[in-house]
Amino acid sequence: MLRLAWHDAGTYDKTSKTGGANGSIRLLQEYSHQANAGIKIAIDLLEPIKQKHPKITYADLYQLAGVVAVEVTGGPTIDFVPGRKDSSVCPEEGRLPDAKQGASHLRDVFYRMGLSDKNIVALSGGHTLGKARPERSGFDCELMREDSGGLLKLPTDKALVEDPTFCRYVKLYAKDEDAFFRDYAESHKKLSELGFTPPLSALSYKSCQKSKSQLMMQTAAGVAVAAALVALVYLSEFNQKLG
Template sequence: AAAEEEAPKEPEPLDYRKVAADIAELLDDVDYDDGSYGPVFVRLAWHASGTYNKADGTGGSNGATMRFGPEAGDGANAGLDVARNRLEPIKAKYPQISYADLWTLAGVVAIKEMGGPSIPWKAGRTDAVSAESCPPQGRLPDASKDRKHVREVFNRMGFDDREIVALMGAHVLGRCHPDRSGYHLPWTYNPTTFTNAYYTLLASEYWKKEKNWDGPMQYSNRKGTGDIMMLPTDMEMLWDRTFKQYVKEFANDEQVWFDAFSSAFKKLIELGVQFPAEAPDIVLE
């Protein structure tokens, strides 16, 4: 009996629903951007994952390598320290959770809280111990480039055309920041609500190169008030015949998009991760 008492205790399994509820509490802040950290949490989950290369299994959300200089300092990740810092109290309260799980869960919670689909999420990512695990810089997409670049980047991760267009609809959320990417303005009029407005606006507005703007070339809407934007890579969703088919599909049916987005985002945040066999999918209500 004595030996039994001395046996090392298994740590209590973490209640990820509690963690998710605490993340949800961190989203709103009237003093930040459009009033929510949701969009930047989604961008953190995406950039943590979007370095994946299916050819050699490097990159991806596993490892949370954006904690280290080479990846944190990638220009593409400018501003994501805001999201990582905001999540520190969660890590302090639940030291058991890996940063890699925390960042991806925060994206899923944010999407759900902003009115989007419940994306099944599971735990099991581990954190790398040094910068040596960082993927090389330059794996994330460059907004100034064309459809060839977009396909190269997303095909490298293992996504097809429909998944690319489905993922891009996340630009319904948030905005560009001149001090982060150099671009400015949001894509939609309700940038903290997860709807298919990215596609409806892309398909219905008259987009033209923005004048009187000394930042990198971007598009703004002319029919409207000129206060929403599209990146060159967003315009490719309209200009490429195949991409455009899916823009129309998702503009016409929000539920169809929610389903496509949910599968593609789940795939994104799981790229390259070896989950324990028993890891259950958690679906947040």
């Protein structure tokens, strides 16, 4: 779910104002990109929820699923504002990060989105939920702890400790999980809103405490997403009334 959210949003180009969190990854043309291998599984898991709640856009659903995936695995609470619109225009292939590349590639990709070095390192911590770590199922800063074997041996991971600027954040997060959670939540929110400008008057998901409590009682991301949709429908309708 987290990968689906990231890959839908991570196609954003701040110069051309194309791509971003717009649900286009649901389309065959985009989910067939090499970087999206296997992502159709997550798309299919969320489709019944979309059919049951047709007012929710795919763009909002995918980003909500990513937020929930982080929370139910012990990660930070991430602010979420609904209102994204779906697009049927797919970006060209090659906009997502390539794990076989190094620091310069990471900067090219993330700077194109409008993200910073801090965002790059913080978001890399989300890899603790990835398939490359089968022995782990929780969200934490273990990826940053090179001396404990937490760092994956991919070129993009090595770049985090070999690049001086990246390494400064790695060292900070390795010893301060609170700082990591804070910066991750900020970076995730920024990524999830690429190509989307929340209205200033909008009510956020984070502020809906009752639904948040219901959400955190769930034990699986898929079930949690279904529970959270009640809040999302309410928020969407409320924000529409605000204009």
